[in-house]
Amino acid sequence: MSIQATNFQLPKQIGFYQGKVRDVYYLEGNQMVTVATDRISAFDVILPRTIPYKGQVLNQIAWEFLEMTRDIVPNWAEASPHPQVTVGKKCEPFAVEMVIRGYLAGHAAREYKAGKRQLCGEVLPEGLKENDPLPSPIITPTTKAKKGHDEDISKDEIIRRGLVSSEYYELLEYYTHALFKKGTEVAKQKGLILVDTKYEFGLYEGKIHLIDEVHTPDSSRYFYADTYEENQRKGLPQRQLSKEFVRQWLIENNFQGKEGQQIPTITDEVVEHIAKRYQELYEQILGKKFIPCDNSLKFIHESIIEYLNKN
Numbered sequence: 001m002s003i004q005a006t007n008f009q010l011p012k013q014i015g016f017y018q019g020k021v022r023d024v025y026y027l028e029g030n031q032m033v034t035v036a037t038d039r040i041s042a043f044d045v046i047l048p049r050t051i052p053y054k055g056q057v058l059n060q061i062a063w064e065f066l067e068m069t070r071d072i073v074p075n076w077a078e079a080s081p082h083p084q085v086t087v088g089k090k091c092e093p094f095a096v097e098m099v100i101r102g103y104l105a106g107h108a109a110r111e112y113k114a115g116k117r118q119l120c121g122e123v124l125p126e127g128l129k130e131n132d133p134l135p136s137p138i139i140t141p142t143t144k145a146k147k148g149h150d151e152d153i154s155k156d157e158i159i160r161r162g163l164v165s166s167e168y169y170e171l172l173e174y175y176t177h178a179l180f181k182k183g184t185e186v187a188k189q190k191g192l193i194l195v196d197t198k199y200e201f202g203l204y205e206g207k208i209h210l211i212d213e214v215h216t217p218d219s220s221r222y223f224y225a226d227t228y229e230e231n232q233r234k235g236l237p238q239r240q241l242s243k244e245f246v247r248q249w250l251i252e253n254n255f256q257g258k259e260g261q262q263i264p265t266i267t268d269e270v271v272e273h274i275a276k277r278y279q280e281l282y283e284q285i286l287g288k289k290f291i292p293c294d295n296s297l298k299f300i301h302e303s304i305i306e307y308l309n310k311n
Contacts, residue, residue: 001295002038002050003084008301011308020046021058021218030204032076032090033304036062038295040274042246043257044150049266053292055084057278062086062213064286069182073175075210076202081307082300083293091202091209095144095163096153098176101196102137102184104128105221106244108196121154131195131223131231131238139176142198171208172201183215190285192241193228195221217242217281241281246274 006023010033015026020041025033036055040047063086066077076088101108108119109130117124120140128134141158142150155173159166176199187194197220200212213219221242231238250256253264279290 002052003035003055003295003297003300004039004050005037006035006297006300008035008304010304020044021055026090027308030090031087033085033087033308035300036084036086040243040246042243042250043255045257045263047246047263047266049271051271051278052275053290053295054275054278056293056295057282057290058213058216058218059084059086061216061282061285065183065186065214065216066210068186069179069210069214072178072182073201073210074204074207075214076204079307079311082303084295084300085304087304087307089204089209091204091211093144093200093202093211094168094172096141096158096172097144097150097198097200098172099140099142099196099198100137100176100180101140102134102180103193103195103223104130104132104134105195105238106247108140120152121156129232129235137177137180139173144200168208175199175201175208175210179210179214183220186215187222187285188225190287191225192284193223193225195223195240195242197221215285217278222281222285241277241284245277 005018008025010025010027012028013025014028017024021037021039023035023037027033036059038050038052038054040051040054059080060083063077063080066075069075076091077086078088080086104112111119112124112128122138122140125135141153143153144150155169158164159169164172179199180197183194183197197215199210199214201208202211221244222240224239227239249270250264255261255264282290
């Protein structure tokens with residue numbers, strides 16, 4: 001079964017927020033519970049079909065990387081009482097997302113193809129092909145739009161507009177590079193290339209914490225390392241594990257989230273294909289077999305209640 005949405009009542013609950021993918025429950029004592037549903041979004045639009053076990057894939061990959069990176073930066077997560085659930089601290093989020101890119105791919109490649117040689121204040125060299133490595137990783141932040149599309153923004157503009165102080169921003173940059181380095185090393189061990197990703201940060205008791213998800217297929221793009229060089233040489237598309245294949249399918253079917261465009265019909269075959277790709281990434285990046293969990297709403301709810309009652 002797939003989880004489209006939850007509607008739980010939890011002990012000490014004081015608020016609820018439904019994101020694009022996660023249902024978030026706010027509890028007393030600056031605590032929160034997130035449930036990774038099986039919703040999928042692209043171009044900032046939630047698609048009408050759910051993807052079986054996508055929430056489990058996202059939550060478990062994020063949890064493993066949150067555990068793996070605690071020595072780099074503190075994070076919000078405290079426990080995962082169910083494969084689709086994380087419980088942790090409610091942080092005050094910064095109003096920007098830290099996107100970091102090691103390669104010219106996705107949005108950056110589309111901008112480059114359109115003739116732009118500067119992205120978020122970062123100069124891109126001439127003569128690059130799509131999916132080429134950049135001279136060194138660049139940070140290309142975006143605003144966090146409450147509605148509509150996130151927008152590219154430069155470091156100078158972030159500081160000028162007071163979205164983040166210069167002192168905090170220097171730390172965000174430092175953590176972003178350190179996390180990307182770690183993610184790159186882990187990916188390499190698994191035969192993958194971490195192409196680009198995004199991180200979100202927040203403040204908890206005056207200290208920067210990593211929040212949201214880390215190195216998942218929704219927030220990151222991976223290429224297979226073994227075929228990368230040959231595909232680049234021949235000008236072939238890269239074999240990749242990310243949500244980009246969903247975006248490409250939508251683009252091919254004339255949808256980019258723009259006004260007046262209709263979401264194409266998502267068939268059972270497309271849903272099954274997407275589900276398999278998510279599970280493939282899980283197995284590749286975590287190096288273990290994907291085992292579907294009991295994702296009934298009743299069991300998820302019971303797992304949360306049991307954890308909260310014990311803690």
